[in-house]
Amino acid sequence: MDSTSIHITFQHLPVGDGDTCVAGLFLIRSISYRAMALVDSEAAFEAHCDKIDGSGALKRLFSAKGLKTMSQLAFVCGTPQSPPSETEFATFCTELNNGIALSMSQFAEVRRLHFESSTMVVAHLKTQVSMDGCPDAVRKLPVAEKQARLIAKQARLRGVKITGELQPSYMLIDLVASMVESKSVIWICPSRCSKQEMEIHHTMKEKPSTVSVEQHLLRVTTPDHVLRVDISTELPWQWAMMRRGISFDQAGLIEWETHQSWTQQLLGLVSKDAPDGYSRVRLDQLVKADREMFTLMSEELQTSGKRLTDTPAPMNDAMVRLSTDPRVTMFLFPLPRSSKSAASDVSSYVKPTGDAEVVKRPKPKIKKPSAKAKNLCPEELGQHHETDSDNNRICWAFNMKNGCSLEVKDGKCRKGVHKCCKCLRGNHSLVACRAKA
Numbered sequence: 001m002d003s004t005s006i007h008i009t010f011q012h013l014p015v016g017d018g019d020t021c022v023a024g025l026f027l028i029r030s031i032s033y034r035a036m037a038l039v040d041s042e043a044a045f046e047a048h049c050d051k052i053d054g055s056g057a058l059k060r061l062f063s064a065k066g067l068k069t070m071s072q073l074a075f076v077c078g079t080p081q082s083p084p085s086e087t088e089f090a091t092f093c094t095e096l097n098n099g100i101a102l103s104m105s106q107f108a109e110v111r112r113l114h115f116e117s118s119t120m121v122v123a124h125l126k127t128q129v130s131m132d133g134c135p136d137a138v139r140k141l142p143v144a145e146k147q148a149r150l151i152a153k154q155a156r157l158r159g160v161k162i163t164g165e166l167q168p169s170y171m172l173i174d175l176v177a178s179m180v181e182s183k184s185v186i187w188i189c190p191s192r193c194s195k196q197e198m199e200i201h202h203t204m205k206e207k208p209s210t211v212s213v214e215q216h217l218l219r220v221t222t223p224d225h226v227l228r229v230d231i232s233t234e235l236p237w238q239w240a241m242m243r244r245g246i247s248f249d250q251a252g253l254i255e256w257e258t259h260q261s262w263t264q265q266l267l268g269l270v271s272k273d274a275p276d277g278y279s280r281v282r283l284d285q286l287v288k289a290d291r292e293m294f295t296l297m298s299e300e301l302q303t304s305g306k307r308l309t310d311t312p313a314p315m316n317d318a319m320v321r322l323s324t325d326p327r328v329t330m331f332l333f334p335l336p337r338s339s340k341s342a343a344s345d346v347s348s349y350v351k352p353t354g355d356a357e358v359v360k361r362p363k364p365k366i367k368k369p370s371a372k373a374k375n376l377c378p379e380e381l382g383q384h385h386e387t388d389s390d391n392n393r394i395c396w397a398f399n400m401k402n403g404c405s406l407e408v409k410d411g412k413c414r415k416g417v418h419k420c421c422k423c424l425r426g427n428h429s430l431v432a433c434r435a436k437a
Helices: 003-011 019-029 042-052 057-063 070-076 086-096 104-132 143-156 170-182 196-204 234-251 256-270 283-304 314-322 326-332 339-345 371-376
Strands: 210-214 217-221
Touching: 042 057, 042 070, 042 104, 042 143, 057 104, 070 104, 086 104, 143 170, 143 234, 170 196, 170 234, 234 256, 234 283, 256 283, 256 314, 283 314, 283 326
Parallel strands: none
Antiparallel strands: 210 217
16 A cells, blocks of 8 residues: 555545444554554553553453553544644543543543543654664563563463573563564574563663764763673573573564574584584584575565564575575584694594404504704613603703602693603603603
């Protein structure tokens, strides 16, 4: 529906009383405010009604007519730029109460709520325009909406307790919700999937302030701090991914079951043994595969013309499909070890015929002693090594009959390491060595 069809439909809308007229006016005038914000949140509207009227009568009055958001109320009678007249507003209040005039206190409550709703719609539009000029801005969900979604999510996932490590921070929820506002897919690194406990501790700390000059005026602001999660081990990485899955499910972008299946698929690869000569899959490979999936998902959805809020959710279908895509799984293969580490770790090699053959380790390169060292070396040690495999000097006194009387620390004294100069082992000297020449 374009702007022309909206205008024509509005001109021909029949003016009547009852629910049809109220719902029709909302459908036409608030079509551009479907994105989730404070003015579009049913939970925020109910919380605001309870703030004005604690008995709940005001909330039930609007709910009976299908008015559940501030954006609906702002356009059902007049517009934010053209407030209704006294007669128009009185007629609206009477229709709202099924043809019965409201009392003076109820009339005042409805008028206050209508005024605040109109004001918030205008403020929301100004904020929306300023955020559109800043692509990095994060659209924040109302707190009441976050709490309502958390309660609904917990009621659906009975086997998962969304507390402690599993409760995502408001910062993470806002980051996911901003994808709905911006209509674009972004990759949220697991290190940014913080928990609410971390966010609470951060708010209690004193934050540094910065001074900036804007339009010849000094402004003191507190920059937003991005919470970072330590994902260096498997368990914190799993908690972070689960928090991200809960946030995606609350936003209606990716189902919890789909995201959790992807998390388990990645985590299962870390615990698998790698073939000989290859190392296990590392966590940084999982992060690269996850990033590549969202990169491909963003490219596909931008060209498909689908909206992120469509049913079925396009991001959910894309994650199921891309989890086995070769462009993603190529990051999840075990990587070959370096030749040096492979030679030191591999102790045997099995031939295809079944015969086993022990591979001998390469002999270490030992630095040849200098001519001066040969002249100073005792005659009984002259035919043996003067340095070990790491080119450390060997203590001569340790290998002689009387031994070394100096202080030994970490297997060496100030004259050198205490190793046998014949076999280069550290548990005996040349006097006790039984190695063949």
